[in-house]
Amino acid sequence: MSANKLLNFVEAITRFLETDPNEELILSHGQTLLAELVASDDWLPDQFARPHPQYYQQYLLYADPLDRLSIVSFVWGPGQKTPVHDHLTWGLVGGLRGREREMTYAKQADGSYRVTGSGILLPGQTTAVSPGIGDVHSVANDLPDQSSISIHVYGRNIGRVHRHVFDEATGAEKPFVSGYASDVVPNLWS
């Protein structure tokens, strides 16, 4: 049933991570698993799909008891976007609803950040970030009139990671701990 799709994904990625794969394998096979999850959009409870009028929302859906994994629903209202930021761990992103635009950045010799790429993420598509393959990006809702939602999977409890947002022009960085939008997560075991 649709209600079990997220639990099935949790079980599959937990078993996969217990084989202690290297990052290259996590980024490839992890995207394969995530692509199965976001191949359908009938499983995310409404409570974890709600946009906020001002801010993009990060709803924790699941986190590992031993801090090896977190799964987050990102919900962007019309016009909302993230600052330029890093993750300091591997991250997988799967489009679930709407349309997102990702900009990737690389640090220049003068300290500023230069755009190195721009891509669209549609429902069912996946992408990845990591310190190894490129960890600095920004994500925007590419739709002017509706929400976009993507499902993110990280190699740590991303809501507690001490990371950074960057000023693109100057490269100035600010410390950043994202937290989560809700103090509850879905009961996948009902």
Add this chain to the structure above:
Amino acid sequence: MSANKLLNFVEAITRFLETDPNEELILSHGQTLLAELVASDDWLPDQFARPHPQYYQQYLLYADPLDRLSIVSFVWGPGQKTPVHDHLTWGLVGGLRGREREMTYAKQADGSYRVTGSGILLPGQTTAVSPGIGDVHSVANDLPDQSSISIHVYGRNIGRVHRHVFDEATGAEKPFVSGYASDVVPNLWS
């Protein structure tokens, strides 16, 4: 901080279960870990401590991704009690608030169930059930005027186990799947 006590318990019992202990060790060391958790009553979010006017409530607090463990808050209003029931897996019980009375039962040659013991569970105390040591019991709130709460830990996702309630006098059994009172669980990772 108090908000992290449940996550600390989740991590400790997960690491312990990953050593693949036998049931005797689970019942003994598991109770030691659980006793630490229920030694204080400052960590259970109110949303998972609410009695229902008619029915005792079972709030899932955490479940393992590989189905090795579930943690449940049982909340009894005044006068509420469970039927005589089994679990079909090991279970640890720790008193958190109020006062509970547990009756244990053994099946007789004629099929009926006879009371073999009666005990009080106070905050900070722990007890256990299992098919090996005695799996059939009933639990009642022993207070006429306030709620009692205990924290239960089971070796499976207890809300989905196909188990039984019993008629004490005749031994007649009825199938029973408890489910959970809420479709969300606490976010321990904020």
